[in-house]
Amino acid sequence: MTTPLGIIEGFYGQPWSWQNRADLVSFLAPHGYGFYIYAPKADPFLRRRWQEPHPQEMAAGLKAFAAHCRQLGVRFGIGLSPYELYHHFDDDARIALKAKLAFFDDIGVQDLAILFDDMRGDTPDLADRQIEIMHWIQAESGAERLMVCPSYYSDDPVLDRVFGERPAGYLEKLGAALNADIDIFWTGEEVCSREISPGHLRKVETLLHRKPLLWDNYPVNDGQRMSQHLHLRGFTGRPAAIGNHLSGHAINPALQPTLTCIPALTLTDSYLQGDDYCYAASFRxxxxxxxxxxxxxxxxxxxxxxxxxxxxxxxxxxxxxxxxxxxxxxxxxxxxxxxxxxxxxxxxxxxxxx
Structure with a gap:
């Protein structure tokens, strides 16, 4: 299996404990999961209050968890959602962002994700503004790997209904002008894609001028409707062949850290077994x-x-x-x-x- 697998803790709701995270990484690391991105929606110091420093106790927890990941050979990352920064990327914003990046460097962040999702995006020069921010961050950050989640990270029209109509040519411009060594997240044809095909990913690779980094919204079960269900079954609709068209495959886990490990193991099987993969047997x-x-x-x-x-x-x-x-x-x-x-x-x- 050559496709890098990882976890992106990107769900709404009560965040996991540090012990939950440590246990999950310890369990999944031997099964091919090589990176972990900490980005819970409930951490306000990564979202609406991103300009403020993390409280000392949270900072200590992050640093200890980063060390735990490194001990297991798992890359540690953080997802920062600088709320609508592209509307006011001024001197004050730069000062606050530089301080946040220095904090990330101090705790040992290897993978830095800048997340522009879940924000209004109906701004004509959205791509230009986000490219400017990403290139500025790349020059300031000590992270080894940089990635971005676009405001429109899927073909799904629900994003346009909720966050405003995407600017014409937004993804084309982002892909063409963004430095080639910056990864771009993509969730597929839908926000929660039932299937991800090689054919679709080939089109996305052409659009973005790079292989996308898959943000897979299974087995996540946040949201008012999805939280009524436990997502336990094995992965389907992710044939091993998609790995040829991805820079990595990150799963957004369920709210339940132990139960998340069940479908996570089946994804490893899917890549390893290829056409021989049977999702029910893998689940068992x-x-x-x-x-x-x-x-x-x-x-x-x-x-x-x-x-x-x-x-x-x-x-x-x-x-x-x-x-x-x-x-x-x-x-x-x-x-x-x-x-x-x-x-x-x-x-x-x-x-x-x-």
Missing amino acids: RAAESVLGSDLAALVEADIMALQDVGLDQLENREERLRRHYTESQHTGAREIMAWLDGDYRITDEIVQTQ
Whole structure:
């Protein structure tokens, strides 16, 4: 397997603990996951309050986690969302950004992602402004690898409805003028793509003048609708051949860190096995590896209720699920119980304010 695999912690809602992150990296590193980008929507010091320094305790946690990643041979990255910086990239903004970049260098950031998603983008010179910012950051940052998420990171028209119509030629201009060694994130034909094909990626590679860095929105389950479902099944619609057209493949994980490891393992299988990959068999092996055989068998039996039905539609199924998982002390079972209790619910208010 030659396609670099990684995690981009980019979901809305309650962020993971440092122990959650450390455990996940420790588990997935031997299975081909070689980079981790810390970018939770709930970290305000990477988003709406990005000009402010991280509090001392958070900074210490980041530095310790970066060291943990390096010890495992996993590249550590951070995703910064400088809120609508392209509207006011003045001297004050440059001073604040330079201080933030110095902090990233101090804690050992190897991969720096600048994320312009989830912001209004209906500005005619949007590409020019973002290119200026990225080239300025590249000159100031000590990160080994730089990447950017465009304001329009998919063909999906939902982005135009929510964030304003994309400027004409935005992606063409961004791809042509951005330095070739800066990676560009792409989610596919949709924000949450059901399938990602080599044919589509070839077109994107031509458009962006480089192989895209895939931001895969599976198994993420944030949002008011998706948080009612646990995304556990093996990856589908990601044939191994797409690796020839990617600079890397980053998955946006589910809200449940232990359960996330199940589909994550199946993606490794998909790349390694190619045409021989069978997603159901891969799920079964992955679930046993993460949960143990007995708990994995329960999850497989309950997969339709957990992934397809939706929390508010469980009705009499909920009692059965609680019987199955209430006695287990495994972290995976605890996450299922917390989901049943509504602890992972995401509201529109959370999405709009993080």
